[in-house]
Amino acid sequence: MSKLAFMIALVPLLPLLAAAWIALGYMLGWNRGEAGERETHWVALSAATVAPILLTATGLYTWLSGGSTSYWLGAWLDLTHFTAAISFRLDALSLTVGVLFSVILLLVTRFSVNYLHREAGFQRYFMILSLFHSGVLLVVLAGEALLAFIGWELAGISSYLLIAYAWQRDIATYNATRAFVTNRIGDAAFILALFTALSFLGTTDWQGLFAAAQPESDLMMSLIGFGITLAAVIKSAQFPFSAWITRALEGPTPSSAVFYGSVLSHAGIYLLLRISPLLEQATLLSYLLFTMGLATVVYGWLTAQAQTDIKTSLIHATLVQTGLMLIEIALGLYTLATIHLVLHTLWRTYQFLHAPSFMQQTTKAVEPPPLWLRNKTWLNAAALQRFWLDPIADSLLVRPTRKLAQEAQLFDERIIEPLTGQPGSSNLLAILSRRPTIAGSMPSLESQVGTGVGVLGVLMQWAAEALEWFENRLVLQGSGNGLSRLTRFLGAQAELLDNYLRQPRYLLVLIAATLVVIL
């Protein structure tokens, strides 16, 4: 039994070892350059060959012996009230998808041997490919959500490395960063699900999670379901999160495109199929999935009509299919979704591997977008611009964060460093990027002391008015107008604060602070 578990553990471990071996070889210099190509691809290929064979053999054995489908290897994190273990699960779903992904990755590895011949990054490429292979197999075979998350992250980082494969080009590295950070949102949601599972159930074992999923189950189960679902739909680039996948096409054609065309974008679908017993109990999630799937189908279909290059239109065609799978899952047609996944993955792999030679095979001119779409100019423009998903994300998330970051820096430079008498940064860019100070912050004297804005302002105005009265009655009869200057100063400061508070990002910070206090 434990020997079998060890064999199954070898399936994702072998490609990982291959990756480690290649990295070690590069570091110590024995496989660099063209001379090292032979050894590099031999190592990667043999790991990629043995993995599916081993998987099929153990799968067949499990099936024939009719024994248990889960294999427990040992504790990975063992605290007093929860345990996360290394365990694997070999049922019909994981076996089918595992063999499929692993065979596809074997083919891609073989294909790349010729495709990348004499490329400068040959060794790096095969290291990344093996790492990805290992990560994907871990996601598929894991018997625990935590173990699946480890594979998930390995796949994520290798996807980053692959998109940034041509790291001399700024656009490639920018897109890689963008794709990774987008996926990081999904990772955070995944961790939330893991936390919920561990702290309420004490385990992240799939079996344990499903056992706890009762019809009357509550918020906790939906939180787990929601976290994993969010991670899955982001990885599969479903509708509001679709923008990253077009950026991801920067990697070497066609091998990276295979990731996004087939294996990686279907990993999300696999994860949803894996947690289907959870989804069945959470009706709200099913509605969410259905809506997202539908939106993705429409989005993918429309944009695919208008795109002007083969890789982008192919990836949007992929989105249509994964969107359909999402709908199937939402409706509870899991077997259909599984078959759909298998067939579509195979077909799309073929198509993507073919993409570089399309140029030679096309004989007639490329067809323009259909007439009805061209007639509706606004729709055509929207489809061509991929519904401005990227700019929207920019203005909603990226820019406010950047602003906030600049202000944190400004706060450090202007307030904390002078307060503590630090020499300050001899930092050229920071000085250049200093924002102009808010000018004209003196209030206009409309009422007696000035008009306050917002709650703080109004409060301050009242205080100032009371002081004004006080001043008129007492102080002005005495000496000078020092107090009136003070109130005016306070009013100005309050308005400055108010100005800041009215900007949405500060509102967000305040909400965050409130969250900390309340929860």
Added chain:
Amino acid sequence: MNELVAVTVPLLQADFPWLSLLLLLLPLGAGITLLMPAREARWTSLTTAIAAFTVSLWIVFQFDPQQSGFQFVERSPWIPSLHIEYLLGVDGLSLLLLPVTTLLFMAVIISSWNAMRFLPNLFFSLLLLFEACLIGIFSALDTALFFLCWELSLLPLFFLVSLWGAGPNRRHAAVKYTLFMMSGGAAILLAFIALAVQAPEGIGFDYTLLLQVVHQPNFQYETAIFFLLLFGFALKLPTVPFHAWLPVLAQEGPASVVATVVGLKVGVYGLIRFALPLAPSAAQDYQWLLVGMGMLSVLYGALAALSQTNLRRMLAYSSLSHVGLVVLGVASLTHAGIQGAIFQLLNFSLIASGLFLILAFVHQRLGSTEFLNLGGIASSMPLLASLFFFFGVASIGLPLTSGFPAEFLLIMGIAETHLGAGLLSLAAMIITAAYFLSSYRQSFLGAVRHAAVAQSVDLKPRELAALWLLGVPILVWGFYPQGLLSILQTSSTDWLSHILMQQ
């Protein structure tokens, strides 16, 4: 003392003074190194560092993780009139800090092998003295002895930064750092005195006895003690309002020395060892304050790191953010939180130090760590760039590196008691990935812009070896965190039950 025995801390006497050996070895090596000529000095210092590492490993293997309380205890009177003792010992929480410290100093010595232009013997000798002070901090069980080591550690650091610093303001940075820490030290001393006068013998500094004193019904000044200790250690951590020294030190100091300051978070250790256990009910009352402080540091550090234009400053703010998460873990007062905190403390000395050591290599080659002067490093120095990436993804908590289990436990711990803070630290996790990858992109990837970058040579075997020393434990603990956690288990349970115990 007879009515005090509420919970006595078990003390296992050492059969051989291993800790003293460690504390003796290092200053001795430092002295010999100082007397050696420049070339031989580094060999003696490396030999001393290796010997210290071996001894600390031996201590780890002799340690029994099942046993609660302190082990390797050595006790002899020092100043009998004040009941100050020379009292050493380690428990599960401090045990692993010893080998990690000695390992780090080994790596630092190897990596600054011929980086020092003048007086290398003084440099290496001060480095060993600093190491001795840190070992003293981690193993002292007498608050007076701890305080002595705490203040003594400022001395070598002051000279290391002001003499071999990289920036034009290095003297200023060194003076500021020392002044900051002195003011923190004053608060700590005051707190220790307030505790000492309540000891059973009239006055006493024995930490293990003070642990029992704090549960006595007539224990006084608890809130004041807590705030004094918190202030002292918060300066050293640092947390947000007190962090100004860190970016300056990171920018002005020699990167290899900064690696030890950023890597060995003695402030967190002080918080865990002294501030919370010596004022347990105040710690519970002001849990919200600790959580708020930690949360502020996490977000503020991450955001500030996003807008830095210098790799050293970026790493300084990132370390601020990571320390904030550790404070959150400690403040959560949960099993996951405290174990994650210690785990992350060990990680810092591997990951954050590794990153700073690489920056030392970069600085040595290019004379700068500003983004403007870098760019395209990966083309001429692929190994350096890939190792920076490796340590970087470990710092953002990628699975299979030790950063992941530690960060995961910390988030688990804090989300258990303060869900809102847990959610926010998840958000900070996203920003962490953003600032690391975008600064990596700007300085290591892209086209080569400067001739200096194109002409630089990649890591030499010696430098590679120094980084491997730190990289291997990252992978080992990342693959099998349970091995490390099982050492922490007993002590962290004791720690937690001590604080949560009601009078």
